[in-house]
Structures are given as structure tokens and as C-alpha cells.
Amino acid sequence: MRVTVKLFATLRQERFDIDTFDLAENTTVGDIVTKLGIPRNEVTLIFVNGRHADRTTRLADGDSVALFPPVGGG
Amino acid sequence: MKKLNDFLSKNAQGDLISWQAQIQAAEEFGLSLHDVEKAILTLNLLPARYQRNRQTISTADQLKLFESKVAVIGCGGLGGYIIEELSRLGVGTIKAIDPDVFEEHNLNRQVLCRVSNLGKSKARAAEVRVHEINPAVKVIPIKDAFSRQNGLKLLEGINIVADALDNVPTRIDLARICEFLEIPLVHGTIGGWYGQVTTQWPGEGTIQKIYRDCAETKGVERTLGNPAFTPAVIASLEVAEICKALLDQGTSLRQRMLFINMLDMEIDEIQIC
Numbered sequence: 001m002r003v004t005v006k007l008f009a010t011l012r013q014e015r016f017d018i019d020t021f022d023l024a025e026n027t028t029v030g031d032i033v034t035k036l037g038i039p040r041n042e043v044t045l046i047f048v049n050g051r052h053a054d055r056t057t058r059l060a061d062g063d064s065v066a067l068f069p070p071v072g073g074g
Numbered sequence: 075m076k077k078l079n080d081f082l083s084k085n086a087q088g089d090l091i092s093w094q095a096q097i098q099a100a101e102e103f104g105l106s107l108h109d110v111e112k113a114i115l116t117l118n119l120l121p122a123r124y125q126r127n128r129q130t131i132s133t134a135d136q137l138k139l140f141e142s143k144v145a146v147i148g149c150g151g152l153g154g155y156i157i158e159e160l161s162r163l164g165v166g167t168i169k170a171i172d173p174d175v176f177e178e179h180n181l182n183r184q185v186l187c188r189v190s191n192l193g194k195s196k197a198r199a200a201e202v203r204v205h206e207i208n209p210a211v212k213v214i215p216i217k218d219a220f221s222r223q224n225g226l227k228l229l230e231g232i233n234i235v236a237d238a239l240d241n242v243p244t245r246i247d248l249a250r251i252c253e254f255l256e257i258p259l260v261h262g263t264i265g266g267w268y269g270q271v272t273t274q275w276p277g278e279g280t281i282q283k284i285y286r287d288c289a290e291t292k293g294v295e296r297t298l299g300n301p302a303f304t305p306a307v308i309a310s311l312e313v314a315e316i317c318k319a320l321l322d323q324g325t326s327l328r329q330r331m332l333f334i335n336m337l338d339m340e341i342d343e344i345q346i347c
Contacts, residue, residue, distance in 0.1 A: 008342070009268045009335055010294050017338075044288040050345055054287060066344075068333060070288045071265040073295030074152045074240040074305075 001025060001061035005032060008068045011042065029065060030055030044070040078103050078113055089133070090122040096210070108166065111210040115140055123208070124164055131163075135321050140166040142320045145232045147171050147220045147248055149196035151300055152262050153238035154186040154203075155309030156316075157213075160236075161204040163317060167212045170200035171228060173219040183302045220244060225251040234319050236312055237261045237281075241291050249274060249281030258319050261331075262312040266298025269308035272331035272346060273315050280329065280346050304336060 006018045015036060023032070029046050033055065045068035046053045059065065078099060085095040091114050099110045114121055115137035120128070124136055131139070144165050146153045149172035160168055174196050180187040186199040197215035204213045220228060220239070225247060229235060235252055237259055239245045245261070252259040256276040261284075263270055274280035290296075311332065318324040333342045 008333060010266070010298070041288075041290050044290075044293075045284065045344070046287070047344060052283065052346060068344075070242065070285070070290060070293035071263045071268055071270055071295065072240070072242045072245070072288075072291070072293035073263060073265045073300050074148045074150055074238045 004064040006066045107210040143167040145169040146236045148238035151305035152309045159313040161208045161211045169214040171216040172196040222247045235259045260312045260315045262308040264304045265295030267337035271311045272327045
């Protein structure tokens with residue numbers, strides 16, 4: 001299945017803004033985060049097709065995943 | 075009161091009352107500038123300082139802002155600009171909460187921080203600054219850290235809260251307390267080139283949803299720091315949200331968050347449901 005991944009803010013550094021991947025059925029968001037080598041604590045906001053999701057969310061063909069790092073300063 | 079009203083009506087130019095007349099009224103009738111401002115607006119007159127607000131904010135709305143009480147939690151990067159803008163806007167009462175004193179590394183971005191007040195209280199600096207800009211605005215400086223223990227008391231009587239905190243756990247405590255008190259909370263946060271803004275309305279639990287998978291105290295700002303422009307942008311968006319909420323106008327960032335990337339100049343809207 002084909003899944004589009006969009007990265008935001010610091011997650012883009014040395015990676016990409018947006019890319020498409022061929023993935024095995026039943027792949028989860030967590031699998032993608034691992035595949036991209038993003039440390040666990042660097043992704044805290046996850047969206048699949050614009051809906052709030054989490055690492056355990058299973059992906060389907062044509063899905064679009066958006067990953068954001070935490071921002072906490074003031 | 076009648077004498078004050080007569081004085082104000084007599085000194086109005088059109089419907090504007092000059093700052094000088096406002097001061098004179100306070101002196102003559104033994105009132106605070108805050109009290110005189112209330113009398114001016116109640117007469118449907120406008121302190122001349124607000125005349126450029128006019129096409130955006132009517133005199134009746136200016137009175138609503140004047141009667142509003144806004145708590146700003148944190149008087150650093152975001153909080154400094156928020157307090158500056160709220161006082162120029164004419165919000166009548168601002169509670170400025172921050173336990174810290176200014177340090178040299180605040181000078182790059184914190185508008186309240188000056189060489190002359192290094193080592194001094196940030197909350198107190200907010201009071202000093204507002205007094206320089208708009209002495210009719212009441213500032214309640216609190217040199218203490220917002221916490222689960224004192225939160226309920228600190229937010230008593232407050233209409234809306236501005237999140238200008240610098241860490242995630244206190245922000246979650248603040249969001250919970252705002253939920254409990256049914257007070258809207260305008261959330262803003264920054265890190266490096268990036269920032270985000272949303273408004274949590276009672277019952278929506280927006281902030282907890284945003285940070286539900288965040289076990290860290292800090293975000294990207296831990297490594298990126300914060301440059302001068304990021305707090306100014308995010309603080310201004312927060313103040314626009316506060317102004318609209320107080321006046322019940324426009325469309326709030328309700329259950330949606332703006333994520334702003336100033337490095338690539340992108341603004342994304344995210345649904346937080």
C-alpha cells in the first residue's frame with residue numbers, strides 16, 4: 001500500500017517535507033516513526049488523514065500521515 | 075458622579091476625552107484613572123488613546139474590554155508581548171503571574187526585559203511597563219509560580235487566561251484548572267522558528283489532547299532556544315483570540331490549532347477533536 005508522510009518543523013531536518021512510501025499491510029504509524037529513525041520523544045502529535053491519531057493507528061492504502069514534534073516554550 | 079459626568083461631557087471633543095482631561099478628572103474628583111476611564115466609557119465617550127481602535131472596536135466593546143479581567147500565566151517571551159498588547163487594547167485588569175527574575179539570556183526576546191531590570195521580578199516589570207503605557211489599566215503582579223495548589227485561587231474572577239508558560243506539565247495543570255473553572259484558555263507556545271496557537275473552550279480538553287503523548291517537560295525549544303520574532307508573532311495571535319473571545323466576535327481557533335513554521339513560512343491548521 002502507498003502512504004504519504006508529511007513531516008513538520010524539526011522533524012524535516014535531514015529527512016524530507018513530504019514523501020510517499022510503499023508499505024506492508026497492517027503497518028502502524030509507530031512503524032513509520034521507527035523506520036524514519038525518529039526518536040520516540042520527538043513526535044507527539046500525529047494525524048492520519050487530518051484526524052488526531054497515535055502510534056498504534058493502522059494505516060490503509062492512500063492514507064496521509066502528518067507528524068509534529070512537541071513545542072513547549074514561552 | 076453627576077459632577078464627574080458633567081465634567082467629562084463638557085471636556086469631550088466630539089466623543090473623545092483627551093488623556094489630559096482624564097488626568098484632570100481623576101485629580102479633581104479624587105478618583106483613580108481606572109475609575110475615570112470606566113465613567114468615560116459608561117457615558118459612551120471614548121478615551122482619545124483608543125480612537126484608532128474605533129473601526130474595529132466600538133465604544134460599547136471598549137467598555138467590555140475595560141471590564142474584563144485577563145490572567146497572563148508567564149511574563150517572559152510570550153507574556154511580555156501579550157501584556158503589552160492587552161494594555162494598549164484597553165483590557166481593564168491584567169493579572170501577571172511569573173515567579174522569575176530577569177536574566178541576561180532573556181534580553182534577546184523578552185520585551186519586558188531591559189539591562190536596567192536584570193535580576194528584578196518579571197511580574198513587577200509587567201506592572202511598571204503597563205503603568206508607563208496605560209495607567210488606567212489595573213495590573214495585579216503575582217511573583218509566584220502557577221501550580222495545581224494555587225491555581226484555583228489565582229484564577230478566581232478571571233474571564234479568560236493567556237498561556238505564556240515555558241513548560242508542558244504546568245500547562246496541563248493550567249488547562250485542567252481552566253476546564254474546572256469553565257474559563258476559556260488561549261494557548262500559545264514557541265520553539266525556535268516554530269509556534270502554535272489554539273483556544274481551549276470549557277469541556278473541549280484541547281490542551282490535554284495536544285500533549286497526551288508528550289512525556290517531556292520541554293519541546294523543540296530545549297535545543298532550538300527562542301529568537302526575537304517568534305514570541306511576538308504567537309503572542310499577537312493569542313491577543314487576537316482573547317479580544318474576540320471577550321467581545322464574542324469572529325471565529326475562534328476552537329478545536330483547531332495553527333502550527334506556524336517561520337523558517338519555511340508555512341501555516342498549517344490542525345483539527346484537535
